[in-house]
Amino acid sequence: MGIVLGDNQYGKAEVRVVRLDRDGERHAVTDLNVSTTLSGDLADTHLTGANDKVLATDTQKNTVFAFARDGIGEIEDFGLRLARHFVATQPSIHRARVAIERFPWARLDVGGVPAAHSFARSAEGTRLAVVHHDGERSWVTGGIRDLTVLNSTDSEFWGFPRDRYTTLAETKDRILATAVAASWRFGRTEDVDWAGAYTTARAALLTAFADTYSYSLQQTLYAMGARVLEHVPEIVEVRLSLPNKHHFLSDLSAFGLDNPDEVYYAADRPYGLIEGTVLRDDAPEPGLAWS
Structure with missing residues (x-):
């Protein structure tokens, strides 16, 4: 050997x-x-x-x-x-x-x-x-991380499979929060307005997060990636990693208090981690870009 x-x-x-x-x-x-x-x-x-x-x-x-x-x-x-x-x-x-x-x-x-x-x-x-x-050849990816965002409503999560280990209740109204980590691959390295591409991509991520009525964080991820591709033609692929920053309603009944969806516990861990790629169907091969 x-x-x-x-x-x-x-x-x-x-x-x-x-x-x-x-x-x-x-x-x-x-x-x-x-x-x-x-x-x-x-x-x-x-x-x-x-x-x-x-x-x-x-x-x-x-x-x-x-x-x-x-x-x-x-x-x-x-x-x-x-x-x-x-x-x-x-x-x-x-x-x-x-x-x-x-x-x-x-x-x-x-x-x-x-x-x-x-x-x-x-x-x-x-x-x-x-x-x-x-x-x-040269390859370039851009991106952003540590972009923490929250929607206080317009998010649901229900209809998921249930088995003997499932305890999570379905919800038609929840807080949706995440810390966005996104990277995007450019199709070329010449004649690119790098600052403009970054500014537009960041704005697209935020706008898509804000105006997407979300039934799952996966749906929001796709909407965010697609919005970047729609607004920045130089970008051919977007990869997103979105931790689900859970907010649980705090039970105040022990103190004789109600809680009309106002007081939450922001959990640190564990957390759901949603990751995915959105790309143009004619995107060139990435070469070394993601290594």
Whole structure:
């Protein structure tokens, strides 16, 4: 029986870089978490310990900071610059993956006027981008996570199978809440308005969640993914992960109180986890986009 080396990769995880763009007294904050992953002709270092083909992870970190000095811009473009650089400059590296999280900061309001250089972390959700490049082709996915939303009504759940272990009561009116984690695959990497695509996709997710009368979270998931595809033509596939953030009506009868659907217990765990993909029927193959 022989033993061989399988797929392998290495890189620098979670490089925290913050860039300040100063336009006179008015500043802008770009706050990123960047992870780089490289793969290629690296068998020697695994089998013999030779490091002559290994670009040090510290160098990868330094490259992130050096590229940020020239400006970050849209995170998809920043990821493409980095991934193409690593493959183009290192003969042993055949494929690069750059994953970026952009943390949201909002300007503070000072007397009704947006502050020039004061910010607070925002709850609008964390913007995501993952870029792959193999020397010939590039793939880009965008996305968002930590986008917590709630509908206080217009949600039902009934008609599900019942067996000896089923205790859940059917309901024609419930709170529906989730923390949206969505990623979307772009069909191309050239001539894309990355910021516009993100803004429109995020708005589509929120609008579909708000105006869908939901009989199941699965139905809402499909409506959200379809709405993104309808409004952003550059996106060909949407993947969604929606934890069902359960809210249970609190029983106040022990205190001689009624509870007319007003007081709830927000459960932490366990929770239902609904996941799915919505895509165009003519979507091109994803290549490396989801790996």
